[in-house]
Amino acid sequence: MKFRTTLASSALALSLAFQxxxxxxxxxxxxxxxxxxxFWLLDAIKSMDPQINTDVEGSDVLRNLFEGxxxxxGNGELVPGVALEHEVSEDGKTYTFKLRDDAKWSNGDPVxxxxxxxxxRRLADPATASEYAWYMELMQVENxxxxxxxxxxxxxxxxxxxxxxTLEVKITTPLPYFPQMLVHGSTFPVLQSAVEEHGDxxxxxxxxxxxxxxKLVEHQLGERVVMEKSDTYWDAENVVMEKLTAxxxxxxxxxxxxxxxxxxxxxxxxxxxxxxxxxxYPEQAVSTPYNCSYIYMLNVGEKGPEALKDARVRKxxxxxxxxDIIVDRILQGGQKPSYNWTHWAIADFERPELxxxxxxxxxxxxxxxxxxxxxxxxxxxxxxxxxxxxxxSEDHKKIAIAASQMLKQINVNVTLDNYEWKIHTDRMQNxxxxxxxxxxxxxxxxxxxxxxxxxxxxxxxxxxxxxxAYDKLMKDSKTAEDPQPLYKEAExxxxxxxxxxxxxxxxxxxxxxxxxEGLPENNxxxxxxGKDLYxxxx
Amino acid sequence: xxxxxxxxxxxxxxxxxxxxxxxxxxxxSAPGGPFTSERELxxxxxxxLNAKYGLDDPLWKQIGxxxxxxxxxFDFGPSFxxxxxxxxxxxxxxxxxxxxxGLLSFAVAVIVGVSLGVAAAVRHNxxxxxxxxxxxxxxxxxxxxxxxxxxxxxxxxxxxWLPGGGWQGPEYWIMPVIxxxxxxxxxxxxxxxxxxxxxxTSNHIRTARAKGLPERRVILRHALKPAxxxxxxxxxxxxxxxxxxxxxxxxxxSTGGIGKAFVDSALNRDYAVMMGVTILVGALTIFFNxxxxxxxxxxxxxxxx
Numbered sequence: 001m002k003f004r005t006t007l008a009s010s011a012l013a014l015s016l017a018f019q020x021x022x023x024x025x026x027x028x029x030x031x032x033x034x035x036x037x038x039f040w041l042l043d044a045i046k047s048m049d050p051q052i053n054t055d056v057e058g059s060d061v062l063r064n065l066f067e068g069x070x071x072x073x074g075n076g077e078l079v080p081g082v083a084l085e086h087e088v089s090e091d092g093k094t095y096t097f098k099l100r101d102d103a104k105w106s107n108g109d110p111v112x113x114x115x116x117x118x119x120x121r122r123l124a125d126p127a128t129a130s131e132y133a134w135y136m137e138l139m140q141v142e143n144x145x146x147x148x149x150x151x152x153x154x155x156x157x158x159x160x161x162x163x164x165x166t167l168e169v170k171i172t173t174p175l176p177y178f179p180q181m182l183v184h185g186s187t188f189p190v191l192q193s194a195v196e197e198h199g200d201x202x203x204x205x206x207x208x209x210x211x212x213x214x215k216l217v218e219h220q221l222g223e224r225v226v227m228e229k230s231d232t233y234w235d236a237e238n239v240v241m242e243k244l245t246a247x248x249x250x251x252x253x254x255x256x257x258x259x260x261x262x263x264x265x266x267x268x269x270x271x272x273x274x275x276x277x278x279x280x281y282p283e284q285a286v287s288t289p290y291n292c293s294y295i296y297m298l299n300v301g302e303k304g305p306e307a308l309k310d311a312r313v314r315k316x317x318x319x320x321x322x323x324d325i326i327v328d329r330i331l332q333g334g335q336k337p338s339y340n341w342t343h344w345a346i347a348d349f350e351r352p353e354l355x356x357x358x359x360x361x362x363x364x365x366x367x368x369x370x371x372x373x374x375x376x377x378x379x380x381x382x383x384x385x386x387x388x389x390x391x392x393s394e395d396h397k398k399i400a401i402a403a404s405q406m407l408k409q410i411n412v413n414v415t416l417d418n419y420e421w422k423i424h425t426d427r428m429q430n431x432x433x434x435x436x437x438x439x440x441x442x443x444x445x446x447x448x449x450x451x452x453x454x455x456x457x458x459x460x461x462x463x464x465x466x467x468x469a470y471d472k473l474m475k476d477s478k479t480a481e482d483p484q485p486l487y488k489e490a491e492x493x494x495x496x497x498x499x500x501x502x503x504x505x506x507x508x509x510x511x512x513x514x515x516x517e518g519l520p521e522n523n524x525x526x527x528x529x530g531k532d533l534y535x536x537x538x
Numbered sequence: 539x540x541x542x543x544x545x546x547x548x549x550x551x552x553x554x555x556x557x558x559x560x561x562x563x564x565x566x567s568a569p570g571g572p573f574t575s576e577r578e579l580x581x582x583x584x585x586x587l588n589a590k591y592g593l594d595d596p597l598w599k600q601i602g603x604x605x606x607x608x609x610x611x612f613d614f615g616p617s618f619x620x621x622x623x624x625x626x627x628x629x630x631x632x633x634x635x636x637x638x639x640g641l642l643s644f645a646v647a648v649i650v651g652v653s654l655g656v657a658a659a660v661r662h663n664x665x666x667x668x669x670x671x672x673x674x675x676x677x678x679x680x681x682x683x684x685x686x687x688x689x690x691x692x693x694x695x696x697x698x699w700l701p702g703g704g705w706q707g708p709e710y711w712i713m714p715v716i717x718x719x720x721x722x723x724x725x726x727x728x729x730x731x732x733x734x735x736x737x738x739t740s741n742h743i744r745t746a747r748a749k750g751l752p753e754r755r756v757i758l759r760h761a762l763k764p765a766x767x768x769x770x771x772x773x774x775x776x777x778x779x780x781x782x783x784x785x786x787x788x789x790x791x792s793t794g795g796i797g798k799a800f801v802d803s804a805l806n807r808d809y810a811v812m813m814g815v816t817i818l819v820g821a822l823t824i825f826f827n828x829x830x831x832x833x834x835x836x837x838x839x840x841x842x843x
Binding site: 043044046048049052054126127129130131133134137145148149150200201203204220221223224247248249250251253254257258260261263420421422423425426427429438439440459460462 | 587
């Protein structure tokens with residue numbers, strides 16, 4: 001992925017080397033008669049409005065109904081969407097996108113630069129009240145914070161249409177990974193006339209106007225979503241899959257049964273069942289890295305326990321947890337034990353060598369942990385009492401029980417606190433906890449999506465870990481020619497200060513029908529597009 | 539009778555009001571809100587959301603404008619979580635589904651349950667009785683969250699006869715109805731049986747038999763009606779419970795019904811949906827309790843209001 005780093009360093013015209021083509025069917029492959037793809041949703045889709053949606057599952061549907069500036073391919077590399085190419089100014093703060101002139105809305109209108117201008121303003125506009133308005137701030141688009149705060153009008157947002165097919169975006173600080181962020185659903189265009197004509201009902205089946213490869217034909221809330229190939233899509237002739245159906249099944253095991261009965265082409269594998277299914281269906285059970293990191297967040301702030309303000313105690317806790325047991329015995333789905341925060345499969349990211357992770361076995365780690373606890377003044381005569389809070393889920397419970405048993409070795413008595421999701425989150429955000437289960441899923445395929453979270457100014461730093469050196473590294477990384485060494489250093493600070501206990505890095509474990517091709521195999525965000533899929537004949 | 543009905547309806551209104559206010563306050567006192575999420579929203583974004591949905595007003599004002607919306611426009615507000623939809627739309631989509639499988643389940647439960655109960659009582663201490671009692675106890679102790687996955691395993695995966703879930707046509711109704719009706723059917727059978735046994739020993743039955751009426755006529759004409767009294771009092775709340783949905787049925791059979799929406803709304807703090815469904819269930823409960831009381835009077839002329 002040299003693409004990003006070169007982009008940051010110099011102004012250049014970037015032309016994505018190849019023309020994106022929808023389904024890439026190799027020669028000699030016979031396609032099946034039936035080109036329907038049925039996939040699984042755990043929950044009802046909360047919104048079909050790109051600027052309102054906040055869910056991963058919603059995004060899976062939206063990517064088929066709408067198309068943003070760029071798409072991702074099976075390896076997570078950018079490929080043209082509505083934008084063909086872009087140029088970056090000398091200072092890295094102005095992006096000029098060249099849009100394709102054959103992109104159309106499903107009602108036949110052309111997709112223009114103005115559609116993006118309207119949609120991005122709509123995302124930031126307080127009147128829209130989007131939960132993802134902050135994404136405009138994250139993208140550093142000019143004036144986004146003031147617009148969200150209501151002190152500036154949305155017209156002032158740093159985006160303008162130079163002409164119908166040229167879009168200019170101004171950002172406040174150079175962001176090496178800016179193009180990656182454009183894959184996110186909240187940046188997708190919507191058609192102003194369609195939104196204004198139907199108000200909140202504009203996303204209903206039959207009414208929704210999109211620019212994606214599919215159009216919405218049915219949406220039964222909590223039951224199914226049906227999408228059919230759109231003839232107005234610019235690359236429609238290369239779209240093979242005729243119909244996409246998403247079935248909502250709230251129970252993972254039930255979904256698996258229905259997959260086995262042939263009702264679905266793809267489904268998640270419930271925890272612990274991967275080894276059995278892999279043995280029984282080696283071609284169908286697959287495990288791929290997934291852009292989320294599971295941790296125990298430690299409350300090092302004012303309201304946190306005294307003991308956790310001591311880095312030695314925090315390290316001892318982290319060292320004592322045996323991640324191999326958690327991954328191999330509890331989860332059993334190809335997840336990786338983690339000793340750092342950023343997911344291992346993130347593009348270009350390399351974790352620094354960490355003594356405790358790379359050069360010690362578990363017994364040595366526990367020994368070291370005991371020493372650290374003794375130095376901090378804790379031991380068999382003075383045990384430490386801590387609470388570990390987790391939200392309701394069988395898996396979280398199993399992991400928490402295992403962790404509490406492991407921590408007994410260093411005389412830490414853990415009380416488990418189980419709360420329903422909203423209460424868990426509320427307590428974390430009010431610092432009413434000692435240790436709490438937390439997971440973060442990256443918004444894009446770059447390490448800052450994780451590392452920014454632990455800066456003092458992040459707004460998600462619920463453990464209140466404030467470290468000036470860390471903040472400085474992350475600030476510097478935004479303008480650095482190559483941010484990777486800075487990310488590495490930031491991870492080293494985390495290993496030294498241990499404000500979080502890394503547990504494991506996620507994997508997607510799925511059953512995928514053998515005759516379905518074109519799903520991404522090497523994309524940590526698991527960004528998939530119906531237009532890339534096809535079903536082969538037996 | 540009419541004045542009694544009017545009086546009951548008049549009481550229903552304050553009852554509903556109390557229900558609304560208490561649910562509203564309870565819900566708002568639960569920690570977290572509709573926009574609490576793992577990614578804590580920036581304060582300004584949260585403020586914009588609260589302003590849009592009126593959550594920044596004092597509670598009394600929120601209750602007031604909520605009630606006014608219902609009374610003036612029959613508008614139960616927008617969903618805070620399913621943002622493309624209003625509460626009216628969510629109920630309009632989910633309730634007919636729930637009503638369909640609820641009514642069918644009710645019919646199945648009553649017909650099978652009553653027949654089984656009567657048959658068992660009439661052939662008291664026979665093989666039929668033991669089988670009927672066995673079946674109904676078995677059906678009662680088998681919870682539907684166990685039965686539902688078993689049904690799908692058998693009828694979808696093994697036999698391939700029925701779709702494993704969804705809501706597209708009559709073949710999708712069968713398993714939800716079995717799962718929902720079984721335990722109600724069992725209760726009805728047991729209540730019917732014991733009530734019938736008691737009635738069969740009463741004086742008017744002995745008289746009927748002494749008159750030389752055929753047994754069939756004794757059972758259907760003279761025993762069944764009084765024996766139904768305890769069954770009816772069970773049926774009122776059971777009916778409401780069935781037509782207002784079952785979260786288990788909705789989860790395991792992906793019906794898109796209102797039961798799942800109700801539970802989700804509580805977990806999501808989707809205040810408006812939760813209030814909407816609470817009011818719906820509350821109103822139905824009050825109404826069908828009244829219907830049951832009226833039926834009492836019809837079945838047992840000794841009961842007067």
